Amino acid sequence: YRQEGQAYLLAPAPFSPDPTPDCAPRPARLEPTSGILLGRYADEQALTPTGQLRAEPGLGGPLAVSFRYFTLRAPGRGETFPTRWVRAARQAGMAVHIALEPGMPLRQITEQTLTPFAKAARASGTPIYLRFAGEFNDPANEWSRDPALYRAKFRLVHDVMARLAPNVALVWMPMGSRLDVIDRYYPGADAVDWVGLSVYATPFRNGNVRDSALTDSPLDALDVIYRRYACAHPIQISEFAASSRSGAQPATGYAAFAAAKLREAYWGAALKYPRVKNINWLDLNMLTSPYVQPRPVTRRNDYRLLGSPEKLAAFRELLTHPAFLTRPGAGATLTPRALPTTVSSGAPHSGNLWIRTVDTPARVTLSLDGQPVPVGQTLPHAFTLPADLTPGPHALTLTVHNRQGEVILTRTTPFTAQ
Template identity: 35%
Template sequence: MTKIKQLALWILIFVFTCASFTSAKAEQTFAANSNIRVLIEVNDYKLSKYEPKKGVYLGAYVYQDTLINGDMKKFNEITGKKHASFFIYVGYGSPFPQKWIDQLKEVGAAAHIAFEPNNGLDQVKDDQYLRNFARKLKESGIPVFLRFASEMNGDWTAYSGNPKKYIEKWRLVHDVMEEEAPNVMMVWTVFTFPQSNILSYYPGDDYVDWVGVNIYNVVYHNNNINLKADHEDPLELLDYVYDTFSERKPIQISEFGATHYTITDGKYYVDFAIEKITRMYNGLKTKYPRVKSIFYFDVNNLVNAPQGRRINNYAITDDERILKTYSNLISDPYFLSDVGPNLEGTVNNEFMVVKDGILVLNGKTFISSSVLKKYMKAKVFWDSQNNRLTLLKGSNTTTFDIKSYKVIVNGKKGAFILNGSSYFPLTEVAPQIGYKVKWDGKEKLIKVSLSS
């Protein structure tokens, strides 16, 4: 090999090594800042069935609250606010809960029914039972969240383990409801974990109106004193479902509870419950705008749960401090007291969480051309001759010189290209195409909203 060829080879190796190092360094820098959340406002989202333009439908499960005898009116009174919806569990094949529906109508609430095939999926058929159930839901004359076969991702349910059959039965129920009960919203709800099998059970966007998740904050998992869980953030438990589905479906927290007493160690945890409830309800207003309904699980499981699950007390009605905290949180008008009207198909502005195409380098946020195109509807043009990138949105045009990643990291202005994608400084590009940027250091939240 000649000296010239050897020199050329060493140059290629050096360039490749530097490029690889730069890419790895960028990815490491981003990984260190991945807890920063970015929300970008879009103006072309179409609302789902009964989805509110803004705010969260306020709901609860009080059916087994023995302190108020399951009285929904009483619950509204002691919490100081009318709730938009209440829920009940109905085993598939059980009689229609007409008495409960009548009580709901008396308090002006929408229905939320956890419709559970506890004897397995084979019992779910397009038959007289299902058709009559659907017709009675229509006759109720109120909006209905129908949460069919929830928590299917957990092996504790009788309908877990066969995603293909699950999807088949879900679609069957959906089709019957669509034909018989247009006031029904099909809510597909998973448990917080396991997450690895969640997508395999998803019936498809055409068969789901809302996506839900059940979240519980406990001090210990599975009644095991060695499995501490008091560190878990309820909002982080929401992240997987929210980040995966919120761009195309409204999110429902179908069940949420925070324990204030556990038999695992026989101790009270009132401050723990207050902290978690506060974190959840405040966080929805700031970081999770696509959550459009939440139901608190107001039950003392020490008394009302089946044997083997009498571990935690989630009831807010038997502790004055927790009740006061909850009442103060839900007094915010962001929490809605009525479901409806049905604005399905209406175009609405929404803030979408953006996870991919975001880099945070030395405290400065960069967004990729793909994010600009998808969420901000900007066009990107590359002038290879002058080594520039031009952004165009409407009548707004702005140009950036392409710099090396190393120069940008050291504080120079400009755009850069990394792994085939171009990145732009968010705070510099946003105002040029009609957006404003707000940073919330406490929540580590970047909110990018339309200027007009």
């Protein structure tokens, strides 16, 4: 287990830094230059009788992306495109993320099948992140059975959308487990705009109360995906949520756990993974949702954001930070960058800390040349370097204590003010 402690300063945001030293990423379709687009699940039930997206006062207004599932069917077999919902999102100034799931065997999907959807998508005039046949590494999904066929149909979807719907960015999305098989399904960099990931934070693995997941990190799966694909593609956390109640132990509340995992996922992405450009929260109560009734109750969780004051408070903290975007567009003006070796004096510098330790941090202290610097006690551990830094060398020291008062992490970063 690698303990981590790193200071970051907010700086003007150019296009994403290289994910690896030998990588020079190029902007992808619908990729903001910097920052993370905030998204949230809100399907047709979130529409008012007049066809508008219902305002959520707790969030302070619409987010950048609205997210829902939609089933692809053969022409004449049902709704072609979620027109009413997409129109409502566009009127609210949002982009949309559509999880398009095949309602037929993959072999039956043809250009004729896809054309009505593509034409309607273009006519909508809305930026669309289209996640086709996601979680292909889950054996429960029909489209997981033939990797070669999956690759061919994904490429077909890409070609049709690129030709008929240039406002669509295609997302290739595995789930966060069984990552050892996903390369078999990768259709090639030229057929993928974004790479996505679905990952959740739950108290127990697979609903087994004897298999605790309280210390699991939602960033572990992201790290694998990021190292493998972030040079070629921006990364979308297509689905994320943290459980405040588990069907395996419904009498126990896990709101504090859920709020902590929310902070870990969002702030970890913002600080450590600069090419993560969109995170979508699955705002559903799976304990009661009709979509998951076949699943054993022990494996269901309450992922509601608005139904948990602790989660909502943690989420609202994101809305005040410039790295998180509530409107689609060019990108953030400021984003976190690792504390540089040279810092300008004459103006204060706002910063954040990333901390990961074996033991739970109970107290975080920060000092500049031996003098204490006020610092937040929860992620992202905000601090400010003073404007009156004297020219010359300085040292910023981070110290983390556990509940017993023991020092569990110390990191000192030298820098020069000029």
